[in-house]
Amino acid sequence: MTTLSQFLPQHLQTNHIPAALGSVLESVVAACAQINGKVRQGALAGILGEAGTGNVQGEDQKKLDVIANDILVHVLTANPNVAGLASEEEDTFVACNENGGYLVLFDPLDGSSNIDVNISVGTIFSILAKPEGALATESFLQKGRKQVGSGYVLYGPQTQLVFTLKHGVFVFTLDSDGQFVQTQTNPSVPAQTKEFAINMSNQRHWFPPMQQYIGELLAGDTGVRGKNYNMRWVASMVAEIHRILMRGGVFMYPQDTRDPGKPGKLRLMYEANPLSLILEQAGGASNNTVQNMLDIQPEGLHQRVSVVMGSREEVEYVNKLHQQ
Numbered sequence: 001m002t003t004l005s006q007f008l009p010q011h012l013q014t015n016h017i018p019a020a021l022g023s024v025l026e027s028v029v030a031a032c033a034q035i036n037g038k039v040r041q042g043a044l045a046g047i048l049g050e051a052g053t054g055n056v057q058g059e060d061q062k063k064l065d066v067i068a069n070d071i072l073v074h075v076l077t078a079n080p081n082v083a084g085l086a087s088e089e090e091d092t093f094v095a096c097n098e099n100g101g102y103l104v105l106f107d108p109l110d111g112s113s114n115i116d117v118n119i120s121v122g123t124i125f126s127i128l129a130k131p132e133g134a135l136a137t138e139s140f141l142q143k144g145r146k147q148v149g150s151g152y153v154l155y156g157p158q159t160q161l162v163f164t165l166k167h168g169v170f171v172f173t174l175d176s177d178g179q180f181v182q183t184q185t186n187p188s189v190p191a192q193t194k195e196f197a198i199n200m201s202n203q204r205h206w207f208p209p210m211q212q213y214i215g216e217l218l219a220g221d222t223g224v225r226g227k228n229y230n231m232r233w234v235a236s237m238v239a240e241i242h243r244i245l246m247r248g249g250v251f252m253y254p255q256d257t258r259d260p261g262k263p264g265k266l267r268l269m270y271e272a273n274p275l276s277l278i279l280e281q282a283g284g285a286s287n288n289t290v291q292n293m294l295d296i297q298p299e300g301l302h303q304r305v306s307v308v309m310g311s312r313e314e315v316e317y318v319n320k321l322h323q324q
Contacts, residue, residue, distance in 0.1 A: 004029065004161070004172055004180040015167040020081040021148060024102045024127055027082070029161060029180060031075035032123050032153035035068045035109070036174065039121065039155045064115050065089055068108035068123065076104055083130040086140050086301050088270045093301065095135050102148070103128040103140055105301075107270040110152075111236025120156035122238030126274035140269065140301060144294035150274035152238050162245065164281045169245070189284035190248035193311035197232045197240045198252045205256035209289070209321040237266065241275045241309070245282055250310035252318070254289065264288070264306035268298055272305050285315040289322040 004026075012022045069089040076082045076096065083100030086093045088107045104127055111121040127149040128142050151163025159174035160183075171184035196217055203214065220228040232249065234240055240251045255264050266272055276286035276293040286293040286309030296305065308318045 002182040004182070007170070007172075007182055011165070011167070011170075015165070017165055017167070018101075020101055021127065021165065024076075024079060024081050024104060025149060025151075025163065025165070027075050027079040028072070028104065028106075028123075028125050028127075028151075029153070031072045032161070033174070033178065033180075034071045034075070035123060036153070036155055036159045038064060038067055038071075039115070042115075042118070062109070062112045062115055065109050065112050072106055072108050072123070084135045084139065086269065088267055088302070093135070093137060093140060098135075101130055103130050105140065105269050105274075107267065110238040110271065111234070114234070114236050119234065120154060120236055120239040120242075122152050122154040122156075122236070122242075124150075124152045124238055124271055124274050126150045126269065126277075137301060141298040143297055144268075144273035144276055147273060147277050147294075150277040152242070152275070152278070154238055154242050156239065156242075160242070162242065162278060164278055166277070166281065169278055169281045187245050187282055189245060189279060189282045189311055191283070191312045193244075193248040193250060193314055194227060195230050195232055195244075195247075195249035196252070196314070197234075197244075197249060198254075199233060199235070200231070202256055205258050206254055207257065209324070210252070210254045210318075213318050213321050237271055237275070241279065244284070244310045245278065248311045250308065250314035250318070253307045255306040262304060264304045266305060266307050268293075268296060268303045268305040269301060272307050272309075276309060279309055283312065284310055285312040286310075287315060287319050289319060 008022045069087055076085050080097045081100050081102055082096045084093050084095050084103050086105045106125040109121055110124050114121055126147050129148050131139050149165040154160045161172040161180050168186045172180035173183045175181050216223050216225050217229040253266050272293050288306045308315050
C-alpha cells in the first residue's frame with residue numbers, strides 16, 4: 001500500500017517535476033484533510049446551515065463554505081512556494097509569499113448546497129506557475145492548458161484524492177490512520193457512454209442545439225443514436241465528474257436563454273479548468289460548445305462558462321450540433 005508521502009518523491013523525480021510543486025500539492029491535501037474532518041462532523045459540530053453571508057457572485061454561503069475557504073487560505077499562505085491564491089469565495093486574489101513560484105485557485109467546497117442533506121461534496125483545485133513580475137490579477141488569467149497540476153478531494157462514502165501533475169491521473173483514498181493511500185493509477189474515461197448528467201428542470205431554457213441533443217438521448221434506441229441512455233444528477237459537479245472518471249458519461253451545464261449575455265453558470269478557473277485537465281489526462285474531453293475548455297483565454301477570476309465534459313464521443317457530438 002503506497003501512501004501519498006511515499007508516492008510523490010518518486011513521481012516527481014521520474015517525471016522531472018520540481019519538488020516545490022510537490023510541496024504545494026501536499027499543502028492542498030493537508031488542508032483538505034482538515035476540511036474532511038469538519039465535513040464528517042457536520043451537525044455534531046454545529047457547522048451546517050447558512051453562514052448569513054454571500055460571496056462575490058451574490059450566492060448565499062454555507063457555514064462550511066467559509067470554514068473550508070479559511071482552512072485553505074491559512075494552510076497555503078504558510079507554504080513559501082505559494083505566491084498567491086484565488087478562491088471562488090474571495091472577491092479578489094490573495095497575495096501570499098513574494099518569492100513563491102506557484103499560484104493556487106480553488107473551489108473550497110463544491111456542491112455545498114448538498115451539505116445539509118449529507119450528499120457528496122468536494123474541494124477542487126488548480127495549480128499554475130507564477131509568471132515573472134509583480135503579482136496581479138493577470139498573473140492568474142492563464143489558459144487551462146498552462147495548469148501544472150489540478151485535482152479534487154471528494155468527501156463521499158470514502159474520502160478520495162484525485163490529481164494530475166500532467167503525467168497521468170492518480171487516485172488515493174483516506175484510510176483510518178489519516179493517510180491517503182494509492183488505490184488506482186491512470187483511470188480511463190471510456191470514449192463511448194450511455195449515461196448523461198444535466199439539470200432537466202432547465203430544459204425549456206436551453207438553446208436549440210442542446211434541446212436537440214437531449215431529445216435524441218431521450219428517444220433512446222428508437223431515435224438517431226440507436227441506444228438507450230440513463231440520466232444521473234447529483235447537483236455536485238465534483239461528484240458528477242468523479243463518476244464519469246470512474247465509468248464514463250457526459251456532464252453538461254449549458255448556457256440558456258434566461259440571461260443570453262451570461263455564458264454559463266460554472267466557473268472556468270475554479271471548476272471547469274481543473275476538472276477538464278483531469279478528464280483530458282484520462283482520455284476524456286471538454287468544451288464550452290465553441291472551443292476546447294483548456295484553450296479558453298480567461299478574462300476574469302470569476303468568469304463563468306458553459307460546460308460539456310466527459311466521454312469523448314458525446315462531447316464531440318454536442319460540439320458538432322452547436323457548430324451546425
